Amino acid sequence: MFPGMFMRKPDKAAALKQLKSHAAMFGTWVVVIRVTPYVLHFLCAEKEELKLEL
Amino acid sequence: MATPIPPPPAAAAAAAADTKVDYLNLPCPIPFEELHREAMMSLKPDLFEGMRFDFTKMLNQKFSLNHSVLMGPTEVPSQSTETIKIPTAHYEFGSTFIDHPRLLLWGRILTDGRLNARVKCDLSENLTFKANAQLTNEPHMSHAMINFDYKGKDYRTQFQLGNGALLGASYIQSVTQHLSLGGEVFWAGQHRKSGIGYAARYNTDKSVATGQVASTGMVLLSYVQKVSEKVSLASEFMCNYLSRDVTASFGYDYILRQCRLRGKIDSNGCVAAFLEERLNMGLNFILSAELDHRKKDYKFGFGLTVGE
Numbered sequence: 199m200f201p202g203m204f205m206r207k208p209d210k211a212a213a214l215k216q217l218k219s220h221a222a223m224f225g226t227w228v229v230v231i232r233v234t235p236y237v238l239h240f241l242c243a244e245k246e247e248l249k250l251e252l
Numbered sequence: 253m254a255t256p257i258p259p260p261p262a263a264a265a266a267a268a269a270d271t272k273v274d275y276l277n278l279p280c281p282i283p284f285e286e287l288h289r290e291a292m293m294s295l296k297p298d299l300f301e302g303m304r305f306d307f308t309k310m311l312n313q314k315f316s317l318n319h320s321v322l323m324g325p326t327e328v329p330s331q332s333t334e335t336i337k338i339p340t341a342h343y344e345f346g347s348t349f350i351d352h353p354r355l356l357l358w359g360r361i362l363t364d365g366r367l368n369a370r371v372k373c374d375l376s377e378n379l380t381f382k383a384n385a386q387l388t389n390e391p392h393m394s395h396a397m398i399n400f401d402y403k404g405k406d407y408r409t410q411f412q413l414g415n416g417a418l419l420g421a422s423y424i425q426s427v428t429q430h431l432s433l434g435g436e437v438f439w440a441g442q443h444r445k446s447g448i449g450y451a452a453r454y455n456t457d458k459s460v461a462t463g464q465v466a467s468t469g470m471v472l473l474s475y476v477q478k479v480s481e482k483v484s485l486a487s488e489f490m491c492n493y494l495s496r497d498v499t500a501s502f503g504y505d506y507i508l509r510q511c512r513l514r515g516k517i518d519s520n521g522c523v524a525a526f527l528e529e530r531l532n533m534g535l536n537f538i539l540s541a542e543l544d545h546r547k548k549d550y551k552f553g554f555g556l557t558v559g560e
Contacts, residue, residue: 224421227435231435
């Protein structure tokens with residue numbers, strides 16, 4: 199028989215807590231990815247400004 | 253008559269280096285589920301054992317029928333470490349409807365009653381609906397899954413629903429012209445388990461490097477280098493840091509004018525090769541071989557494909 203069939207299900211409250219944690223981490227990661235191009239754009243624009251002053 | 257001197261390559265290289273990255277106008281990445289597409293193409297061809305015959309008939313521009321026969325041994329799961337095979341033969345009937353590019357309907361049914369079905373439909377310019385199902389006669393062995401894919405300006409996001417209270421979501425976005433970052437989260441309600449994963453992909457004209465890690469312990473790294481117009485070399489490292497399984501694979505993909513040859517060798521002692529040769533327009537010859545020296549399991553297959 200397959201070992202998974204006898205695996206005891208984790209407690210529902212603990213499982214939901216872990217799900218919320220994973221969803222929060224996923225959301226944070228999406229926000230970080232979303233913001234990255236704008237940060238890079240800002241940094242490049244700043245450098246360009248410095249070049250113009252020269 | 254004097255001929256103009258071609259510009260020096262250094263100037264061209266300098267011009268290329270001076271190209272500014274427009275971070276507000278990035279390309280759209282490939283879907284999250286196809287992150288390792290190039291590595292999969294080289295390292296995981298459709299290997300089979302026995303004789304295979306596929307016949308495809310186009311009834312009109314959109315509708316086609318497919319007949320497949322496969323005869324050969326089938327591996328049966330067993331308690332012991334030895335491989336047990338039973339000779340089998342089955343016939344598969346399929347139909348495909350493609351209303352390019354909005355709608356795709358695909359179905360296959362086997363003589364033992366198993367049914368595979370796929371649907372892909374563009375609900376709008378940016379929203380795509382996908383569904384796939386595997387139905388069987390055995391109780392509780394049927395599966396189905398639906399996907400909603402949304403394609404944005406520089407990102408893709410996906411939402412999945414499956415039987416067994418399976419939920420999933422993924423997101424991938426370009427952060428530079430060549431680098432994409434992504435993530436996924438999933439919940440298996442039947443087992444009350446959730447997980448999270450992260451992924452990255454860096455691709456240029458000549459090479460693709462990808463990495464993926466998940467809370468289930470899965471780590472997957474791959475690198476594919478295009479050596480020339482005809483040859484690609486691929487490598488893959490897969491491990492599970494919870495169960496301590498580790499596999500490293502190296503493969504090649506050799507595309508010639510009339511045939512394509514793919515092969516691989518991995519750290520488990522498995523050597524495989526797959527050859528597809530076009531004998532004529534609409535007639536393809538296939539050879540497949542897989543030698544698992546550790547398990548002493550050797551598979552050889554040959555097949556014919558008729559029709560486009």
